[in-house]
Structure formats: structure tokens, C-alpha cells
Amino acid sequence: MTLNEQQLDRAIGSVLASAAGDALGSQYEFGPSLSDTQKITFGIGFFGHGLGEWTDDTSMAMPILFALADARNLLDPETLADIAAQWRNWSETAQDVGTQTRAVLQQLNQPFTEADARAAAAEVHERSGRSGGNGSLMRTGPVSLGFLKDGTEAQLVEAAGRIAQLTHWEQDNVDACALWNLAIRHAIRTGELDVTAGLEWIACERRDRWRELIAEASTPGTHPRDFAEGNGWVVRAFQAALSAIMNSNDLVETLEAAVRGGKDTDTVAAIAGQLAGAIYGASQVPAQWSELLHGYPDLRATDLERLVRQAAEQDQCAG
Template identity: 30%
Template sequence: MLVEERYSGCLLGLACGDAVGTTVEFSPRGTFAPLTDMVGGGPFRLRLGEWTDDTSMALCLGHSLLAQGGFDAADQMQRYVAWMQHGYMSSNGVCFDIGNTVQQALNAFLQTGNPFAGSTEPQTAGNGSIMRLAPVPMFYGADVAKAIHFSGESSRTTHGAAVCMDACKLLGAMLVVALRGGTKEEVLETTVYTPTTPEIQTIAAGNYKTKPYEQIKGSGYVVASLEAALYCFYHTNNFRDAILMAANLGDDADTTAAICGQVAGAFYGKSGIPSDWRSAVAMGAEIEQMALGLLGV
């Protein structure tokens, strides 16, 4: 498979996961008829293919990396603020579904000018930085050490808790392996990054693989969120099934599916994403153009 396929798949996969999962966002697992397709609707009454904050922030991050030629925390935060205030990079022109931790960090940045505004408090360890991660390991894909470092730094702007940064570093490493064509085992058991927090060490060790499905949670907590996304990738053998399993966990369904979509999209490639999802997803051509830009083609 061409590397262009994997890059397009990674970013389109994030957006498609987001667009599928938003339909049952905030609904506890078991309280809704399981999703079998991308259908739109949900709490924000979105049109088919429209996505939420996960993809908006990922596109802000990707545009910043390309415009600045690398990692510029202040520029990233300015773009996130433009999304918050003006709907920049929104699928429908307005900002919606913004997380509390993100909003607090952006307001702090506006007051102080310090772009590393993410709270370091453990109780703020949400999934709002890992959900948008893909552009960082994509941009730094040729240098895994830089990819891992800047994956952590990309969290610190809004989510400074150690476990958030560690989760982003592990996923960043996994995405580089996937973008390079690694096997599923090589992706999930990568040794290019050794986590520093016990929670992420447990995920790197693959403990989730043998957990009962009932114990997998689609919550907003970054550890549960990454675990759920990797569980769904591990226990399925195609993009569609991985995303539907992730979304049907409910609760923070759009983000679980967006995280899963980054890995599954890079692994299965653009052609592994259902063609009707690819054609329906909002701003699909722009997302694919950004993916190829991050590759440097």
C-alpha cells in the first residue's frame, strides 16, 4: 500500500469516526439501537457526514504545522481560539461541542499569552488532546523521536496532565508505525516509546486485549478512551467494524471512534474506509489535501 493511502486514511479516518460516533454522543451504552452506518443527527442534529470538535481541532493543528513549517504552540492556540470564537475549521461554520478543559485553556491563553495553558491537574485528564493528534505524527513521520516529543507537546497546550501527554506520545508512536506499514502487532506492541505513567504502561502492555467487553468504556477519560479505541482496532479486522464497535460504546462515542479512526485509517488506508463514508464526510477533499501536505507531497 502506498504511503499516500495511509496518510489520507489516517486523517479521513479521524473525521469519519467522529462523524459516525456523534450520532450517539452522550448516550450511555445499551440505551440506543446499535449504529450500523454513518447517519448524522445526534445531540447536535448534524447533517450526514458532519463532524465535531475532534476533527475541527485536528484541522486547526494540521493547518498550523503546514503554515509554520513545524510545531508552533502559540499559532496552534490562536487557531483553536479562532475555532472557538468564529467557527474556523468547523463542519457547519460554528463552534460546538467544545470541551471544558479546552475552553479553560483557551481562555487562559487569551489572558496570559502562554500557549502551554493546559491544566496539569490529574482530574483534567480528558481525551481532548489525543482526539486531534494525527497531524503531529503525520508531519514528523520521518523522525519517530520528534513525532513522539511533539505529540506530547501538542497535548500540553490544552491538556497538561502527565497521563494525557503520555497517552499522546504512545498513540503518536503507534501512528508512525502504522503510517510506515507496520503489522497490527507491530503497531500495538511498538517499543519505540516506553510510557512513563502506570496507566499508559498498562495500555502499552496490551492488557486491554483480554478484558471483557463490558469493562471497556467510551468515557471522556483519556486512559479509558485510548484503551477503548485500541480494543476496537484489535478485535476487528476492517475499518468499518472497528469504528462501529467504538461508536456503539456510547457516551463520548465520537471521540472513541475518532481515536480508533486515526489508527484504523492509517492501518487499512483510505481505500479501507467505506466509499460512502468517504464521499459523505464533510470537507473530505480538504482533509485529504491536508493529509498529503503533511506527508510533504
């Protein structure tokens, strides 16, 4: 698909705004919900990330974006194994790695395959009885960039689910990543917000539940703080991010609302930024924010834009 100027701006926005939300929320992580009058600023992160530095949320998205920029197929087992291998290398020196993610990556000795990673994720899930953390959703945004052509929804859903299950086995992760990526794809293509459009790709027995969860988060007047309790769970993080978007009028307001929600602020803001950026575009990210943005692996906002442009130039779609 050849993107026009507005679509390309929205594609870049889906990555840039996510990184901005991540870095903006970093210093407020694990903190309480904040009032709507509380000024939100960049600061030193809870885990020591620098001013404007993104955290694990964006760092884990980078190998996915690299693969797309290199015209690699996200349905290829070798590509997925390489993404997981990059996560494994990153985790050895990262300032913060999610509990579920670390538990899986520590079991993997290189070289390993996609099947090895999935088996490790399944084993950790069986051992703990759960694996529904938000670590899959926080990194999922770039997946949509590989499936913007007409008729690629099924491939997108498969890729999002397989990448989620490299570390997070639970079905909620698969569904949340599919729905969020389909919404990002739709927003990049049309400029419109429609999370319910992806419900047809969710299995019938789970569809009504997700429709209710989306409706709850979309209710006028809701706020991410209404979903703060347990927003380390992928479902609550999904709802918190959606409520930030649905009840805000622009990109900056969306990200600030996501941070004001409290608890897992960087992750909720990163997730919200993926979709809000796809709606409003990179042109709505304040220049002073972009100037501050940086992070693993030694990238800045200009590098994110370059990588998205490269991905957009490629024929990404499988099949």
C-alpha cells in the same frame, strides 16, 4: 521520507477515518452501549452537527494538519502558539467545546505564546486537581505525519506532548498522545499494528502501568463497551479505541464497534479511526461515507486528502 503509494494511502487514512468515526459517532454521543446487532448510521449529532459533519474532535485536528501542509515545524513555539490561536478563534462559535479545553482557551487573550497557553493549562489543572480528559488524544493524529522519517521518534514524542499540554496538562495526556502517535507512525510506515513499540519512549516509572493498560485493552474478546465507564478520561478512551481495533477485522467494523461502546462515542471512534486508518488506509473508507463527510472550517473529504498529500510532500522533520 518519500511515501510509496500504500504508505500515502495509510497516511490519508489516518485523517479520513478519524473524521469518519467522529461524524459517525456524533448522534450516539452520551448514549448507552449498543448491541453488536445494532445498525450504526450517520445522523444528526447530539449537539446539532449535520449528517456526516465532524465535531470538535476533527475540528481541533485541522490546525495541526494545516501547519504540516504549510511545512511548519511542530516543535517551533510560534507554530504551536498559532495552533492554539486557531483553536481559540474556533471555540468562539463552535457547537461544542470540551470542558477542559474551553476553560484554558477562555483564559487566553490574543496575541499569546505557547508558554502562555501552557501556563493557562497548568493553572486550570492546579485549580481543578485534574486535566486528564480525552480532548488531547482526539485531535492528535495528524502530529505523526510530521515525523515519518527514520530516527524522528524523539521529536514526535516531544511534539505530541507539547501540543497535548497546550490545553491538557496531566501526564496521562502526554503519554497517551505519544504512544498513539508512535503507533500511527509505525502503521503508516509498515502497515502493522504495534502499540507496545512506543513503550520505550515512556519514562521507566510509568512504563509498566501503560503496558498493563495496553494488555487489558488488547485481550481477545474485549469491546469498547468494557471501557465505556469513564471514557471521557484519556486513558479509558485510549483503551476503548484500542479494543475496537484489536477485536475487529476491518476499518468499518472497527469504527462501528467504537460507536457501539457508548458514552463518548464520537471521540472514541475518532481516536480509533486515527490508528485504524493508518493500518487499513483511506481506500477502506466507504465512498458513501466520504461523500457525506464535511466540517470546520468548510472542508470535505477531498480537502483532507489534499492536505495530507501536501503534508507528505514537505520535509517536516525537525533537527
